[in-house]
Amino acid sequence: MWFFILAELLVFGVFFLAYAFARMRNVELFNASQLELDRISGAINTILLISGSYFVVRAVDQIRHDRSRACAHWLIAAMACGGTFLILKLVEFGAKFEAGINMSTNTFFMFYLGLGFFHFMHVILGMVILGAVALKAWKGGYSASNYGGVETGAAYWHMVDLVWIVLFPLIYILN
Amino acid sequence: MTTATFQWLTLVTLTALTFSVAETGLSGSSILIPVLLATLLKGRLVIDRFMALQGVSGPWRWVVLGWLLLVLGLIAYTFLYS
Numbered sequence: 001m002w003f004f005i006l007a008e009l010l011v012f013g014v015f016f017l018a019y020a021f022a023r024m025r026n027v028e029l030f031n032a033s034q035l036e037l038d039r040i041s042g043a044i045n046t047i048l049l050i051s052g053s054y055f056v057v058r059a060v061d062q063i064r065h066d067r068s069r070a071c072a073h074w075l076i077a078a079m080a081c082g083g084t085f086l087i088l089k090l091v092e093f094g095a096k097f098e099a100g101i102n103m104s105t106n107t108f109f110m111f112y113l114g115l116g117f118f119h120f121m122h123v124i125l126g127m128v129i130l131g132a133v134a135l136k137a138w139k140g141g142y143s144a145s146n147y148g149g150v151e152t153g154a155a156y157w158h159m160v161d162l163v164w165i166v167l168f169p170l171i172y173i174l175n
Numbered sequence: 176m177t178t179a180t181f182q183w184l185t186l187v188t189l190t191a192l193t194f195s196v197a198e199t200g201l202s203g204s205s206i207l208i209p210v211l212l213a214t215l216l217k218g219r220l221v222i223d224r225f226m227a228l229q230g231v232s233g234p235w236r237w238v239v240l241g242w243l244l245l246v247l248g249l250i251a252y253t254f255l256y257s
Contacts, residue, residue: 006238006239006242009239010242013242016246017246017250017253020249020250020254021253023253024253024256024257031202039194039198043191043194046190047187050183050187050190050217051183051187053221053225054179054183054186057179057183057224058179154225154226158221158225158226159226161221161225162221162222162226162239165214165217165218166218166246166247168193169193169210169213169214172197173193173197173210174206174207174210174211175206
């Protein structure tokens with residue numbers, strides 16, 4: 001799993017740097033376009049993913065104490081954070097499309113929509129992984145001596161969070 | 176309060192601070208440095224505490240931390256020299 005996570009980080013890193021270097025040649029365009037973004041939505045989404053990561057930490061802690069049902073509950077809470085993130089993101093993207101903004105509007109929005117959608121898909125995959133782990137935990141498939149699957153799912157979810165922690169200031173804040 | 180809860184509150188506080196700095200309308204290096212430092216701190220908390228890579232044998236922690244430092248460092252370069 002760690003090789004997979006590192007490969008994901010590498011891909012996101014390349015996209016982040018592509019954005020940053022593209023911005024060097026179009027500073028005014030990027031600064032003007034960034035003003036169109038919903039920064040509050042971005043901040044709330046950051047809190048949601050951070051909270052989801054915290055809930056996953058609590059889930060791992062519960063399974064270490066052999067409490068598989070409590071582990072499943074924390075994982076479901078993390079998935080709820082992920083689901084709310086997705087809803088907010090859809091609302092944000094919907095508002096942009098309604099305003100006539102799409103990937104071909106300009107370079108900034110190509111990165112904003114492209115990176116946002118790429119990360120969006122990773123949140124969905126993270127939720128699927130957490131869902132599978134939660135189901136197995138609920139059925140008693142993990143224990144204090146056998147919880148590698150919970151840690152693996154947790155590591156993937158934290159990676160999704162880590163990527164957003166960089167993406168949020170890069171796209172929404174820095175100018 | 177558990178250690179994890181304190182770390183979560185730290186992450187939330189740093190996010191709020193980042194958002195507040197942006198709302199002041201600052202730009203350039205006056206916003207770049209505090210925001211990137213907050214991002215570095217948040218990333219390190221997630222890597223070392225939430226991913227629990229601190230103290231793990233092998234290169235994993237340094238590879239992930241290296242990724243974070245490299246990406247943030249190059250972002251800083253592009254913003255400072257644009």
